[in-house]
Protein backbone atom coordinates (compact mmCIF):
# COMPACT_ATOMS: atom_id res chain seq x y z
CA UNK A 27 0.00 0.00 0.00
CA UNK A 28 1.26 3.47 -0.81
CA UNK A 29 1.60 5.99 2.00
CA UNK A 30 -0.92 8.69 2.74
CA UNK A 31 -1.25 11.41 0.09
CA UNK A 32 -0.54 15.00 1.03
CA UNK A 33 -2.71 17.84 -0.14
CA UNK A 34 -1.58 21.40 0.23
CA UNK A 35 -4.91 22.92 1.07
CA UNK A 36 -8.35 21.64 1.65
CA UNK A 37 -11.09 21.67 4.17
CA UNK A 38 -13.25 18.74 4.99
CA UNK A 39 -16.49 19.18 6.85
CA UNK A 40 -18.14 16.26 8.63
CA UNK A 41 -21.77 16.77 9.61
CA UNK A 42 -23.07 13.93 11.74
CA UNK A 43 -24.83 13.72 15.10
CA UNK A 44 -23.18 10.41 15.94
CA UNK A 45 -20.05 11.44 17.80
CA UNK A 46 -18.41 8.04 17.54
CA UNK A 47 -18.88 7.81 13.77
CA UNK A 48 -17.65 11.38 13.37
CA UNK A 49 -14.45 10.55 15.18
CA UNK A 50 -13.90 7.41 13.10
CA UNK A 51 -14.39 9.37 9.89
CA UNK A 52 -11.98 12.04 11.03
CA UNK A 53 -9.36 9.50 12.04
CA UNK A 54 -9.61 7.55 8.77
CA UNK A 55 -9.32 10.66 6.61
CA UNK A 56 -6.49 12.10 8.70
CA UNK A 57 -4.56 8.87 8.38
CA UNK A 58 -5.11 8.56 4.62
CA UNK A 59 -4.89 12.14 3.39
CA UNK A 60 -2.44 14.51 5.01
CA UNK A 61 -2.57 18.26 5.08
CA UNK A 62 -6.36 18.55 5.37
CA UNK A 63 -8.24 20.67 7.86
CA UNK A 64 -11.08 18.58 9.19
CA UNK A 65 -14.01 20.20 10.96
CA UNK A 66 -17.07 18.63 12.42
CA UNK A 67 -20.64 19.66 13.13
CA UNK A 68 -23.40 17.87 15.02
CA UNK A 69 -26.46 19.32 13.37
CA UNK A 70 -27.53 20.68 9.98
CA UNK A 71 -27.65 24.22 11.35
CA UNK A 72 -24.15 23.96 12.73
CA UNK A 73 -22.96 22.42 9.46
CA UNK A 74 -24.36 25.36 7.48
CA UNK A 75 -22.69 27.79 9.85
CA UNK A 76 -19.31 26.11 9.40
CA UNK A 77 -19.78 25.82 5.63
CA UNK A 78 -19.83 29.61 5.41
CA UNK A 79 -16.06 29.67 5.86
CA UNK A 80 -15.77 27.52 2.73
CA UNK A 81 -14.99 23.81 2.31
CA UNK A 82 -13.91 21.34 -0.36
CA UNK A 83 -15.63 18.14 0.58
CA UNK A 84 -18.44 17.62 3.09
CA UNK A 85 -19.42 14.25 4.49
CA UNK A 86 -23.03 14.52 5.60
CA UNK A 87 -25.29 12.10 7.41
CA UNK A 88 -28.55 11.59 5.54
CA UNK A 89 -30.55 11.70 8.76
CA UNK A 90 -29.63 14.62 10.97
CA UNK A 91 -31.62 15.61 14.05
CA UNK A 92 -32.75 18.92 12.51
CA UNK A 93 -32.60 18.29 8.77
CA UNK A 94 -32.28 15.81 5.95
CA UNK A 95 -28.78 15.57 4.55
CA UNK A 96 -30.21 15.52 1.04
CA UNK A 97 -31.98 18.85 1.53
CA UNK A 98 -28.84 20.30 3.01
CA UNK A 99 -26.69 19.79 -0.11
CA UNK A 100 -27.65 22.88 -2.16
CA UNK A 101 -27.53 25.11 0.91
CA UNK A 102 -24.13 23.84 1.96
CA UNK A 103 -22.76 24.55 -1.50
CA UNK A 104 -24.12 28.08 -1.70
CA UNK A 105 -20.83 29.63 -0.67
CA UNK A 106 -18.62 26.95 -2.23
CA UNK A 107 -20.15 26.07 -5.61
CA UNK A 108 -17.22 23.86 -6.58
CA UNK A 109 -17.37 21.76 -3.41
CA UNK A 110 -18.61 18.18 -3.35
CA UNK A 111 -20.81 16.45 -0.80
CA UNK A 112 -20.73 12.78 0.21
CA UNK A 113 -23.82 11.41 1.90
CA UNK A 114 -23.48 8.86 4.68
CA UNK A 115 -26.33 6.41 5.05
CA UNK A 116 -27.03 3.27 7.00
CA UNK A 117 -28.84 1.40 4.26
CA UNK A 118 -27.40 0.08 1.03
CA UNK A 119 -30.52 0.35 -1.10
CA UNK A 120 -30.76 1.28 -4.74
CA UNK A 121 -33.35 3.89 -3.86
CA UNK A 122 -31.01 5.51 -1.37
CA UNK A 123 -28.24 5.60 -3.94
CA UNK A 124 -30.45 7.14 -6.61
CA UNK A 125 -31.86 9.72 -4.20
CA UNK A 126 -28.35 10.68 -3.13
CA UNK A 127 -27.04 11.11 -6.65
CA UNK A 128 -30.15 13.00 -7.79
CA UNK A 129 -29.70 15.44 -5.00
CA UNK A 130 -26.31 16.36 -6.42
CA UNK A 131 -24.19 14.33 -4.04
CA UNK A 132 -20.85 13.16 -5.36
CA UNK A 133 -21.33 9.69 -3.87
CA UNK A 134 -22.84 7.97 -0.93
CA UNK A 135 -20.96 6.11 1.75
CA UNK A 136 -22.32 3.31 3.90
CA UNK A 137 -21.87 3.59 7.63
CA UNK A 138 -20.17 0.21 7.43
CA UNK A 139 -17.47 1.62 5.09
CA UNK A 140 -13.99 0.17 4.81
CA UNK A 141 -11.31 2.79 5.53
CA UNK A 142 -9.51 2.54 2.18
CA UNK A 143 -12.87 2.85 0.39
CA UNK A 144 -13.66 6.06 2.19
CA UNK A 145 -10.21 7.47 1.53
CA UNK A 146 -10.46 6.64 -2.17
CA UNK A 147 -13.84 8.34 -2.50
CA UNK A 148 -12.74 11.46 -0.63
CA UNK A 149 -9.59 11.58 -2.82
CA UNK A 150 -11.72 11.40 -5.93
CA UNK A 151 -14.00 14.14 -4.67
CA UNK A 152 -11.02 16.34 -3.82
CA UNK A 153 -9.51 15.75 -7.26
CA UNK A 154 -12.77 16.71 -8.93
CA UNK A 155 -12.98 19.88 -6.84
CA UNK A 156 -9.41 20.75 -7.79
CA UNK A 157 -10.08 20.18 -11.48
CA UNK A 158 -13.16 22.34 -11.35
CA UNK A 159 -11.16 25.10 -9.67
CA UNK A 160 -8.38 24.83 -12.22
CA UNK A 161 -10.84 24.97 -15.07
CA UNK A 162 -12.57 27.95 -13.56
CA UNK A 163 -9.19 29.62 -13.13
CA UNK A 164 -8.29 28.98 -16.74
CA UNK A 165 -11.65 30.18 -17.95
CA UNK A 166 -11.32 33.31 -15.87
CA UNK A 167 -7.83 33.92 -17.21
CA UNK A 168 -9.06 33.34 -20.75
CA UNK A 169 -11.98 35.70 -20.17
CA UNK A 170 -9.66 38.37 -18.74
CA UNK A 171 -7.41 38.01 -21.73
CA UNK A 172 -10.31 38.37 -24.15
CA UNK A 173 -11.51 41.40 -22.17
CA UNK A 174 -8.30 43.37 -22.11
CA UNK A 175 -6.49 42.19 -25.19
CA UNK A 176 -5.66 44.55 -27.98
CA UNK A 177 -6.89 42.11 -30.62
CA UNK A 178 -10.49 41.75 -31.71
CA UNK A 179 -12.18 38.52 -30.66
CA UNK A 180 -15.50 37.32 -32.04
CA UNK A 181 -17.52 34.12 -32.07
CA UNK A 182 -20.43 33.46 -34.42
CA UNK A 183 -23.31 31.00 -34.32
CA UNK A 184 -24.60 28.94 -37.23
CA UNK A 185 -26.39 31.96 -38.76
CA UNK A 186 -23.28 34.14 -38.66
CA UNK A 187 -24.77 36.02 -35.75
CA UNK A 188 -22.55 37.29 -32.98
CA UNK A 189 -22.32 34.97 -29.99
CA UNK A 190 -19.43 36.86 -28.45
CA UNK A 191 -17.62 40.10 -29.13
CA UNK A 192 -14.85 41.35 -26.87
CA UNK A 193 -14.62 45.01 -25.83
CA UNK A 194 -11.93 45.76 -28.42
CA UNK A 195 -14.06 44.46 -31.29
CA UNK A 196 -17.12 46.17 -29.86
CA UNK A 197 -15.30 49.50 -29.77
CA UNK A 198 -14.67 49.19 -33.50
CA UNK A 199 -18.29 48.20 -34.02
CA UNK A 200 -19.49 51.19 -32.02
CA UNK A 201 -21.63 49.08 -29.67
CA UNK A 202 -21.27 47.42 -26.29
CA UNK A 203 -20.45 43.69 -26.24
CA UNK A 204 -24.03 43.08 -25.06
CA UNK A 205 -25.57 45.07 -27.88
CA UNK A 206 -23.46 43.14 -30.37
CA UNK A 207 -24.88 39.76 -29.38
CA UNK A 208 -27.36 38.36 -31.89
CA UNK A 209 -26.55 40.81 -34.67
CA UNK A 210 -25.57 39.62 -38.11
CA UNK A 211 -21.85 40.37 -38.26
CA UNK A 212 -21.42 40.95 -41.97
CA UNK A 213 -24.57 43.02 -42.45
CA UNK A 214 -23.92 45.14 -39.42
CA UNK A 215 -20.24 46.03 -39.64
CA UNK A 216 -18.50 44.86 -42.79
CA UNK A 217 -18.53 47.53 -45.54
CA UNK A 218 -20.34 46.54 -48.73
CA UNK A 219 -17.16 46.15 -50.74
CA UNK A 220 -15.80 43.48 -48.36
CA UNK A 221 -18.98 41.54 -47.68
CA UNK A 222 -18.61 38.87 -50.36
CA UNK A 223 -15.03 38.13 -49.28
CA UNK A 224 -16.00 37.92 -45.61
CA UNK A 225 -18.96 35.63 -46.32
CA UNK A 226 -16.77 33.31 -48.37
CA UNK A 227 -14.10 33.23 -45.65
CA UNK A 228 -16.70 32.50 -42.96
CA UNK A 229 -18.16 29.67 -45.03
CA UNK A 230 -14.68 28.21 -45.60
CA UNK A 231 -13.71 28.50 -41.96
CA UNK A 232 -16.62 26.32 -40.82
CA UNK A 233 -15.12 23.26 -42.42
CA UNK A 234 -11.56 23.83 -41.25
CA UNK A 235 -9.90 21.27 -38.97
CA UNK A 236 -9.11 22.54 -35.46
CA UNK A 237 -6.02 24.68 -35.25
CA UNK A 238 -6.26 25.85 -38.85
CA UNK A 239 -7.36 29.37 -39.74
CA UNK A 240 -8.69 31.11 -42.82
CA UNK A 241 -7.40 34.65 -43.29
CA UNK A 242 -9.21 37.60 -44.77
CA UNK A 243 -8.86 41.37 -44.55
CA UNK A 244 -11.89 43.64 -44.36
CA UNK A 245 -13.08 46.98 -43.15
CA UNK A 246 -14.92 46.91 -39.82
CA UNK A 247 -16.92 49.91 -38.77
CA UNK A 248 -20.26 51.00 -37.39
CA UNK A 249 -23.13 51.09 -39.81
CA UNK A 250 -24.07 54.67 -40.50
CA UNK A 251 -27.39 55.66 -39.04
CA UNK A 252 -28.54 59.19 -38.52
CA UNK A 253 -25.98 62.01 -38.52
CA UNK A 254 -22.42 61.11 -39.41
CA UNK A 255 -19.19 62.95 -39.71
CA UNK A 256 -15.78 62.47 -41.19
CA UNK A 257 -12.52 64.29 -40.78
CA UNK A 258 -10.02 64.95 -43.47
CA UNK A 259 -7.22 62.43 -43.02
CA UNK A 260 -9.34 60.07 -40.97
CA UNK A 261 -8.27 56.43 -41.35
CA UNK A 262 -10.64 53.71 -42.44
CA UNK A 263 -10.35 50.69 -40.16
CA UNK A 264 -8.81 47.58 -41.73
CA UNK A 265 -8.86 44.30 -39.84
CA UNK A 266 -6.94 41.16 -40.68
CA UNK A 267 -9.14 38.26 -39.53
CA UNK A 268 -8.01 34.76 -38.62
CA UNK A 269 -11.13 32.61 -38.71
CA UNK A 270 -11.33 29.09 -37.34
CA UNK A 271 -14.07 26.60 -36.58
CA UNK A 272 -15.48 25.90 -33.14
CA UNK A 273 -17.36 22.89 -31.82
CA UNK A 274 -19.80 24.63 -29.53
CA UNK A 275 -23.11 24.87 -31.47
CA UNK A 276 -23.52 28.40 -30.15
CA UNK A 277 -20.10 29.44 -31.46
CA UNK A 278 -19.22 27.71 -34.70
CA UNK A 279 -16.73 30.24 -35.96
CA UNK A 280 -14.08 31.93 -33.87
CA UNK A 281 -12.34 34.97 -35.22
CA UNK A 282 -9.31 36.88 -34.08
CA UNK A 283 -8.83 40.23 -35.73
CA UNK A 284 -5.66 42.30 -35.86
CA UNK A 285 -6.03 46.01 -36.46
CA UNK A 286 -3.90 46.72 -39.54
CA UNK A 287 -5.32 50.19 -40.21
CA UNK A 288 -2.10 52.05 -39.49
CA UNK A 289 0.03 49.61 -41.43
CA UNK A 290 -2.17 49.86 -44.52
CA UNK A 291 -2.26 53.66 -44.26
CA UNK A 292 1.53 53.78 -44.10
CA UNK A 293 1.89 51.45 -47.05
CA UNK A 294 -0.54 53.53 -49.02
CA UNK A 295 1.13 56.80 -48.14
CA UNK A 296 4.48 55.38 -49.17
CA UNK A 297 3.04 54.15 -52.46
CA UNK A 298 1.34 57.51 -53.03
CA UNK A 299 4.54 59.40 -52.38
CA UNK A 300 6.43 57.19 -54.76
CA UNK A 301 3.83 57.53 -57.48
CA UNK A 302 3.67 61.29 -56.99
CA UNK A 303 7.39 61.81 -57.20
CA UNK A 304 7.62 59.62 -60.29
CA UNK A 305 4.67 61.19 -62.06
CA UNK A 306 4.41 64.56 -60.47
CA UNK A 307 6.89 66.44 -62.56
CA UNK A 308 5.88 64.82 -65.81
CA UNK A 309 2.22 65.49 -65.13
CA UNK A 310 2.90 69.09 -64.19
CA UNK A 311 4.83 69.73 -67.37
CA UNK A 312 2.13 68.01 -69.36
CA UNK A 313 -0.57 70.10 -67.72
CA UNK A 314 1.32 73.29 -68.58
CA UNK A 315 1.82 72.10 -72.13
CA UNK A 316 -1.88 71.35 -72.54
CA UNK A 317 -2.85 74.71 -71.21
CA UNK A 318 -1.42 76.73 -74.11
CA UNK A 319 -3.19 74.89 -76.94
CA UNK A 320 -6.37 74.95 -74.86
CA UNK A 321 -6.17 78.72 -74.56
CA UNK A 322 -5.59 78.92 -78.29
CA UNK A 323 -8.63 76.72 -78.86
CA UNK A 324 -10.78 78.99 -76.68
CA UNK A 325 -9.69 81.97 -78.72
CA UNK A 326 -10.45 80.20 -82.01
CA UNK A 327 -13.89 79.20 -80.76
CA UNK A 328 -14.56 82.81 -79.94
CA UNK A 329 -13.67 83.87 -83.46
CA UNK A 330 -15.65 81.02 -84.95
CA UNK A 331 -18.69 82.11 -83.04
CA UNK A 332 -18.39 85.65 -84.38
CA UNK A 333 -18.00 84.41 -87.94
CA UNK A 334 -21.11 82.34 -87.52
CA UNK A 335 -23.08 85.46 -86.63
CA UNK A 336 -22.12 86.99 -89.93
CA UNK A 337 -22.50 83.82 -91.96
CA UNK A 338 -25.17 83.95 -94.61
CA UNK A 339 -27.19 80.88 -93.91
CA UNK A 340 -30.56 79.68 -92.75
CA UNK A 341 -31.31 80.66 -89.18
CA UNK A 342 -31.79 76.98 -88.21
CA UNK A 343 -28.43 75.97 -89.67
CA UNK A 344 -26.69 78.81 -87.93
CA UNK A 345 -28.33 77.99 -84.60
CA UNK A 346 -27.29 74.37 -84.85
CA UNK A 347 -23.69 75.31 -85.67
CA UNK A 348 -23.60 77.76 -82.79
CA UNK A 349 -24.96 75.07 -80.48
CA UNK A 350 -22.03 72.82 -81.41
CA UNK A 351 -19.53 75.57 -80.85
CA UNK A 352 -21.07 76.13 -77.43
CA UNK A 353 -20.71 72.44 -76.53
CA UNK A 354 -17.07 72.39 -77.59
CA UNK A 355 -16.57 75.58 -75.58
CA UNK A 356 -18.11 73.97 -72.48
CA UNK A 357 -15.93 70.91 -72.80
CA UNK A 358 -12.79 72.98 -73.26
CA UNK A 359 -13.82 75.02 -70.23
CA UNK A 360 -14.14 71.85 -68.20
CA UNK A 361 -10.71 70.66 -69.32
CA UNK A 362 -9.07 73.90 -68.38
CA UNK A 363 -10.79 73.89 -64.99
CA UNK A 364 -9.51 70.34 -64.44
CA UNK A 365 -6.00 71.44 -65.36
CA UNK A 366 -6.18 74.43 -63.07
CA UNK A 367 -7.30 72.31 -60.13
CA UNK A 368 -4.75 69.65 -60.86
CA UNK A 369 -1.94 72.17 -60.92
CA UNK A 370 -3.23 73.72 -57.72
CA UNK A 371 -3.04 70.33 -56.04
CA UNK A 372 0.25 69.21 -57.50
CA UNK A 373 2.26 72.41 -57.14
CA UNK A 374 4.52 72.19 -54.13
CA UNK A 375 4.47 75.98 -53.72
CA UNK A 376 4.14 77.30 -50.18
CA UNK A 377 1.47 79.64 -48.94
CA UNK A 378 1.41 83.29 -47.99
CA UNK A 379 0.96 84.22 -44.34
CA UNK A 380 -0.94 87.46 -44.15
CA UNK A 381 -3.90 88.65 -42.14
CA UNK A 382 -7.07 87.68 -43.99
CA UNK A 383 -10.52 88.92 -43.07
CA UNK A 384 -12.45 85.71 -43.35
CA UNK A 385 -15.98 87.21 -43.20
CA UNK A 386 -15.11 89.59 -46.03
CA UNK A 387 -13.57 86.81 -48.08
CA UNK A 388 -16.65 84.58 -47.67
CA UNK A 389 -18.88 87.52 -48.55
CA UNK A 390 -16.92 88.07 -51.79
CA UNK A 391 -17.32 84.42 -52.73
CA UNK A 392 -21.05 84.48 -52.03
CA UNK A 393 -21.43 87.58 -54.20
CA UNK A 394 -19.57 85.75 -56.95
CA UNK A 395 -21.97 82.80 -56.80
CA UNK A 396 -25.14 84.81 -56.21
CA UNK A 397 -26.37 84.43 -59.79
CA UNK A 398 -25.71 80.72 -59.86
CA UNK A 399 -27.64 80.35 -56.62
CA UNK A 400 -30.54 82.38 -57.91
CA UNK A 401 -30.71 80.25 -61.05
CA UNK A 402 -31.04 77.14 -58.89
CA UNK A 403 -33.64 78.60 -56.60
CA UNK A 404 -31.23 78.55 -53.67
CA UNK A 405 -31.60 81.13 -50.95
CA UNK A 406 -28.35 82.31 -49.39
CA UNK A 407 -28.18 83.12 -45.71
CA UNK A 408 -25.15 84.92 -44.32
CA UNK A 409 -23.97 84.95 -40.76
CA UNK A 410 -20.87 87.08 -41.14
CA UNK A 411 -19.62 89.33 -38.35
CA UNK A 412 -18.80 92.94 -39.27
CA UNK A 413 -15.25 92.75 -38.02
CA UNK A 414 -12.82 90.41 -36.29
CA UNK A 415 -12.28 86.83 -37.43
CA UNK A 416 -8.90 87.58 -38.97
CA UNK A 417 -7.00 84.45 -39.95
CA UNK A 418 -3.35 84.26 -40.84
CA UNK A 419 -2.88 82.73 -44.24
CA UNK A 420 -3.15 82.94 -47.98
CA UNK A 421 -6.06 85.06 -49.21
CA UNK A 422 -6.27 83.51 -52.67
CA UNK A 423 -6.06 79.96 -51.40
CA UNK A 424 -8.61 80.48 -48.66
CA UNK A 425 -10.86 82.00 -51.26
CA UNK A 426 -10.42 78.85 -53.30
CA UNK A 427 -11.54 76.86 -50.25
CA UNK A 428 -14.68 78.94 -49.85
CA UNK A 429 -15.48 78.71 -53.57
CA UNK A 430 -15.13 74.92 -53.59
CA UNK A 431 -17.40 74.54 -50.58
CA UNK A 432 -20.03 76.94 -51.88
CA UNK A 433 -19.99 75.25 -55.30
CA UNK A 434 -20.44 71.82 -53.75
CA UNK A 435 -23.32 73.10 -51.66
CA UNK A 436 -25.00 74.66 -54.69
CA UNK A 437 -24.45 71.58 -56.81
CA UNK A 438 -26.01 69.44 -54.09
CA UNK A 439 -29.27 71.39 -54.24
CA UNK A 440 -30.73 70.51 -57.62
CA UNK A 441 -34.21 71.77 -56.87
CA UNK A 442 -33.69 74.73 -54.63
CA UNK A 443 -32.92 74.98 -50.96
CA UNK A 444 -30.96 77.09 -48.55
CA UNK A 445 -27.26 77.74 -48.32
CA UNK A 446 -26.05 79.03 -45.00
CA UNK A 447 -22.57 80.48 -44.72
CA UNK A 448 -21.32 81.44 -41.29
CA UNK A 449 -18.04 82.73 -39.92
CA UNK A 450 -17.32 82.82 -36.21
CA UNK A 451 -14.35 82.97 -33.84
CA UNK A 452 -13.52 79.60 -32.30
CA UNK A 453 -10.77 79.75 -29.72
CA UNK A 454 -7.55 80.40 -31.55
CA UNK A 455 -9.15 79.67 -34.88
CA UNK A 456 -11.69 81.16 -37.21
CA UNK A 457 -14.47 78.82 -38.15
CA UNK A 458 -16.20 78.78 -41.52
CA UNK A 459 -19.39 76.77 -41.82
CA UNK A 460 -21.00 76.12 -45.19
CA UNK A 461 -24.28 74.32 -44.88
CA UNK A 462 -26.78 73.11 -47.48
CA UNK A 463 -30.22 71.50 -47.47
CA UNK A 464 -29.28 68.99 -50.14
CA UNK A 465 -29.62 65.20 -50.02
CA UNK A 466 -26.65 64.61 -47.69
CA UNK A 467 -23.82 62.20 -48.45
CA UNK A 468 -24.11 58.40 -48.52
CA UNK A 469 -21.73 56.60 -46.13
CA UNK A 470 -19.85 54.86 -48.94
CA UNK A 471 -19.32 58.24 -50.60
CA UNK A 472 -18.45 60.10 -47.42
CA UNK A 473 -15.45 57.87 -46.85
CA UNK A 474 -13.89 58.96 -50.13
CA UNK A 475 -14.84 62.58 -50.59
CA UNK A 476 -11.37 63.91 -49.77
CA UNK A 477 -9.63 61.59 -52.25
CA UNK A 478 -8.34 63.32 -55.38
CA UNK A 479 -10.42 62.52 -58.49
CA UNK A 480 -13.25 61.03 -56.46
CA UNK A 481 -16.52 62.41 -57.74
CA UNK A 482 -20.14 61.34 -58.06
CA UNK A 483 -20.91 64.10 -60.55
CA UNK A 484 -21.02 63.56 -64.26
CA UNK A 485 -18.95 66.64 -64.95
CA UNK A 486 -17.07 66.69 -61.63
CA UNK A 487 -13.30 66.70 -61.32
CA UNK A 488 -13.23 65.22 -57.84
CA UNK A 489 -10.51 67.68 -56.88
CA UNK A 490 -12.56 70.26 -54.97
CA UNK A 491 -12.37 68.75 -51.51
CA UNK A 492 -8.86 67.36 -52.08
CA UNK A 493 -7.77 70.96 -52.67
CA UNK A 494 -9.69 72.18 -49.63
CA UNK A 495 -7.94 69.57 -47.56
CA UNK A 496 -4.51 70.38 -48.88
CA UNK A 497 -4.91 74.13 -48.38
CA UNK A 498 -6.31 73.76 -44.89
CA UNK A 499 -3.51 71.33 -44.01
CA UNK A 500 -1.00 73.93 -45.18
CA UNK A 501 -2.66 76.45 -42.90
CA UNK A 502 -2.53 74.06 -39.94
CA UNK A 503 -6.30 74.03 -39.74
CA UNK A 504 -8.96 71.36 -39.80
CA UNK A 505 -11.81 70.27 -42.09
CA UNK A 506 -14.82 68.33 -40.90
CA UNK A 507 -17.97 67.21 -42.69
CA UNK A 508 -21.23 66.48 -40.92
CA UNK A 509 -24.04 65.04 -42.95
CA UNK A 510 -27.43 63.48 -42.52
CA UNK A 511 -29.19 61.60 -45.28
CA UNK A 512 -32.09 63.59 -46.66
CA UNK A 513 -31.28 66.63 -44.53
CA UNK A 514 -28.15 68.16 -45.89
CA UNK A 515 -24.47 68.63 -45.34
CA UNK A 516 -22.41 70.94 -43.19
CA UNK A 517 -18.73 71.49 -43.88
CA UNK A 518 -16.75 73.05 -41.06
CA UNK A 519 -13.35 74.55 -41.73
CA UNK A 520 -11.12 76.01 -39.07
CA UNK A 521 -8.14 78.23 -39.79
CA UNK A 522 -5.67 79.47 -37.14
CA UNK A 523 -5.72 83.14 -36.24
CA UNK A 524 -1.99 82.99 -35.57
CA UNK A 525 -2.51 84.36 -32.08
Ligand code: ADP
Pocket residue numbers: 430434435438462464465466467471475480481482483485486487488489490491492515
Ligand atom coordinates in the same frame (compact mmCIF):
# COMPACT_ATOMS: atom_id res chain seq x y z
P1 ADP B 1 -16.57 67.33 -57.33
O1 ADP B 1 -17.39 68.45 -56.78
O2 ADP B 1 -15.84 67.70 -58.56
O3 ADP B 1 -17.34 66.06 -57.47
P2 ADP B 1 -15.36 67.41 -54.77
O4 ADP B 1 -14.04 66.95 -54.26
O5 ADP B 1 -15.68 68.84 -54.56
O6 ADP B 1 -15.43 67.03 -56.28
O7 ADP B 1 -16.48 66.55 -54.11
C1 ADP B 1 -16.37 65.15 -54.14
C2 ADP B 1 -17.71 64.50 -53.94
O8 ADP B 1 -18.18 64.78 -52.64
C3 ADP B 1 -18.81 65.02 -54.83
O9 ADP B 1 -18.81 64.40 -56.08
C4 ADP B 1 -20.05 64.70 -54.02
O10 ADP B 1 -20.43 63.35 -54.20
C5 ADP B 1 -19.59 64.83 -52.60
N1 ADP B 1 -19.99 66.13 -52.01
C6 ADP B 1 -19.18 67.16 -51.72
N2 ADP B 1 -19.88 68.15 -51.16
C7 ADP B 1 -21.15 67.75 -51.07
C8 ADP B 1 -22.37 68.34 -50.57
N3 ADP B 1 -22.40 69.59 -50.05
N4 ADP B 1 -23.50 67.60 -50.63
C9 ADP B 1 -23.49 66.36 -51.15
N5 ADP B 1 -22.39 65.76 -51.63
C10 ADP B 1 -21.22 66.44 -51.61
Ligand code: MG
Pocket residue numbers: 430433434489490491
Ligand atom coordinates in the same frame (compact mmCIF):
# COMPACT_ATOMS: atom_id res chain seq x y z
MG1 MG C 1 -16.63 70.18 -56.00
